Structure formats: C-alpha cells, structure tokens
Amino acid sequence: MQVWRGVGQVPTDLGPTAVTIGNFDGVHRGHQALLGALVRTARAAGVPAVVVTFDPHPAAVHRPGQAPPLLTGLTDRIELLAGSGVDAVLVLDYTLDFARTSPEDFVLTYLVGALHACAVVVGEDTRFGWANAGDPTTMAALGTRHGFAVEVVADVAGTGGGRRWSSSWVRELLDAGDVAGAADVLGRPHRIRGVVVHGEARGRELGYPTANLGPDASGAVPADGVYAGWLVRGGTERLPAAVSVGTNPTFDGVTRVVEAYVLGRTDLDLYGEEVVVELVEHLRPMLRFDGVDALVAQMADDVAAAARVLGV
The missing domain is CATH 2.40.30.30 (Riboflavin kinase-like)
Structure with a gap:
C-alpha cells in the first residue's frame, strides 16, 4: 500500500480512483464495512482504492486539551487501513486554515483534482468541509456536478441492542476496563x-x-x-x-x-x-x-x- 503525506506526493500520472474520506480512529468494524465497500467498488471499476484521512485528528485542532484520546496513532491507523485491502492512503495535514475549506473546494482540490475520483464511497455520518457542512447529500450533488459516482454505506449495528459501531463506543468500553467488549467493536x-x-x-x-x-x-x-x-x-x-x-x-x-x-x-x-x-x-x-x-x-x-x- 502506498502512503502519500500530502497532495504533493500523489503521483502526477495517477489515473481514476475510488475514494473514501474519514478520520478512521480505531478502524473499527463500522469503518471496516465502509472500507470493504470501497475496495469492492474499486475492484469492479478496475481502479485503485484510496483513503483520505487527516492528521492530527480534527478534534485535537478544534479542542486542544479537551479532545478524547485517540484509539490509534497514525502508525497503527495506516497499518490497519493497509490490512483492509486499500491501495493507497492520502494523509492530509489538518489545520485551522484547512478546516475553513468549503465542501465543494475540498472535493475539487483533493478528490477530483488530486485523486481523479470516479467513485466516492461515504458513510451515512460522513461530514466534510467548513463547519462540517458537507454530508452524503452534498457529496451526491457534487458528484452529479463534477462527474463521479457516489455510494452511501449504511451504518452498521453491533451487538448488545443494535448500537452502531463507533469510536466513542470503544472509548466508553475502555474507560470501563472492558477490553473484551472493545475488541468486539474493533474486530481485534x-x-x-x-x-x-x-x-x-x-x-x-x-x-x-x-x-x-x-x-x-x-x-x-x-x-x-x-x-x-x-x-x-x-x-x-x-x-x-x-x-x-x-x-x-x-x-x-x-x-x-x-x-x-x-x-x-x-x-x-x-x-x-x-x-x-x-x-x-x-x-x-x-x-x-x-x-x-x-x-x-x-x-x-x-x-x-x-x-x-x-x-x-
């Protein structure tokens, strides 16, 4: 798997790709479902599967000193993403200036301009762009406007009452010392x-x-x-x-x-x-x-x- 630290490392001859975006903290079973859908879409189209993620975590930038602890550092996040079968990860430096990018400018600069996305796979809770104004509906409209398909993957419910897999759930379990329960949500x-x-x-x-x-x-x-x-x-x-x-x-x-x-x-x-x-x-x-x-x-x-x- 290739790792690109910023758009400057993306190959200039990169062809069309299938892309997803997210923080992927923990790369838990909900993330794994999304990544699996991305890989299937990419293989069907005969293009590379690319993950766009961010470092540092946005919460650490917007709420320094108050952000919850990360489940995985960047090294482990990249290692776990590689295990999902994706072909490349683009790590974008998250700053307050970057956070002010509008949803459309984010899509045009990174997904269309740098990665030549022909397909974008997102989860129901995906948010992007300034003030998290972009959502799956926004992405679908931008796909129509700029020529890429959009696939929305439904949230995946876990065990124990059907709660959706999430990083916050893992943190709650770890705070209670329930590492076996955390492993169930993480899948490891x-x-x-x-x-x-x-x-x-x-x-x-x-x-x-x-x-x-x-x-x-x-x-x-x-x-x-x-x-x-x-x-x-x-x-x-x-x-x-x-x-x-x-x-x-x-x-x-x-x-x-x-x-x-x-x-x-x-x-x-x-x-x-x-x-x-x-x-x-x-x-x-x-x-x-x-x-x-x-x-x-x-x-x-x-x-x-x-x-x-x-x-x-």
Whole structure:
C-alpha cells in the first residue's frame, strides 16, 4: 500500500480512483464495512482504492486539551487501513486554515483534482468541509456536478441492542476496563504502541520484570487494572503477557504506567524498542496491598490467570 503525506506526493500520472474520506480512529468494524465497500467498488471499476484521512485528528485542532484520546496513532491507523485491502492512503495535514475549506473546494482540490475520483464511497455520518457542512447529500450533488459516482454505506449495528459501531463506543468500553467488549467493536484487540523505557525496576526485584511504555505511547489507555494480553515486538513476534495499568498504589505511585510482564521470561531486554501491547481481557482492578509478600502472591495469580485466558 502506498502512503502519500500530502497532495504533493500523489503521483502526477495517477489515473481514476475510488475514494473514501474519514478520520478512521480505531478502524473499527463500522469503518471496516465502509472500507470493504470501497475496495469492492474499486475492484469492479478496475481502479485503485484510496483513503483520505487527516492528521492530527480534527478534534485535537478544534479542542486542544479537551479532545478524547485517540484509539490509534497514525502508525497503527495506516497499518490497519493497509490490512483492509486499500491501495493507497492520502494523509492530509489538518489545520485551522484547512478546516475553513468549503465542501465543494475540498472535493475539487483533493478528490477530483488530486485523486481523479470516479467513485466516492461515504458513510451515512460522513461530514466534510467548513463547519462540517458537507454530508452524503452534498457529496451526491457534487458528484452529479463534477462527474463521479457516489455510494452511501449504511451504518452498521453491533451487538448488545443494535448500537452502531463507533469510536466513542470503544472509548466508553475502555474507560470501563472492558477490553473484551472493545475488541468486539474493533474486530481485534485494542492496542497501545510505545517505546520501552526504564521504570522503577520493582518488577525485576520481585521476579516479574516488566516492559514499561513511555509517556508518548499512542492508543487510548483503559481503566486501571490488570489485563491479559500480548506484547508484540518487531511487528510479528507475539509474546503472552500480564499487563498492569495504573499508579502502583502499593508503592504510593502517582504516575499512570502501562507495563507488561512477558509470561515466564526474565531474559528479555526491550529497552529502546517500540512494541505493541494488545489487551485481551480484564483480570482484576488495581489494588493496594498491605505488603510486598501479598503483592507477589497476587502477581503469581495474575500470571496464572493470564496464561489461562491466552491459552498458553
């Protein structure tokens, strides 16, 4: 899959394309339905399937300091989009000046001018252009005016009462520690990506050395607690892990930390490596213990529980 950071990287000899637009935070099952429709439309027309997305997320630009945490950083978003079968992703730099682009100018500049769209596939909730004035009806009218077909994909309802798949639903589930529920909406385990940094080394002293993710890790952090999951290194090596999220209250910690103990491994040196932690199931809440012995006993139980969940 090709990745173009701005229209300047789009090949000048690019022919017609089928295009969709969106933030695609989390690339959840609703997004996957839209992307599947895009790929089918592109294959039927014999043209590349192209996703137009934005970085940073518009909410971070319009509401700095108040925007909800992203489910996926740009690296993971692009990786997940590639997994959907699309041929290219155009990442547009989202700024306040960019946000003032009218719906028609957005379509003419990017979809028609840069990408030569012959088909545009959008979801029912797609909004674009200044003040989100553009919607599927707007896109259909612009398609008629500028010569491209428009396909509107209906919202996809999930389980549990028919609520539509959405990024906000995933955030609610993560805030409640329900990583299994979040995985159901996402269609895969929720992931946090970060560089392993030095911590307090308490885990190593207790016999359970952990890989601590640095403060710049991407991916929304779930509720404090202990989880069964996987630590993925090098993009392919998946190691079973017990994952702790919280402030280490037994030691009066104040900083929230995501740390993963790879089951049965005390020999790993992951410092400085970028790893991905995938969260599979919540095991217990974060607790304060009366002493180290009680904590170590609970950690042994956590490791056994994680092994059962992960089938290792």
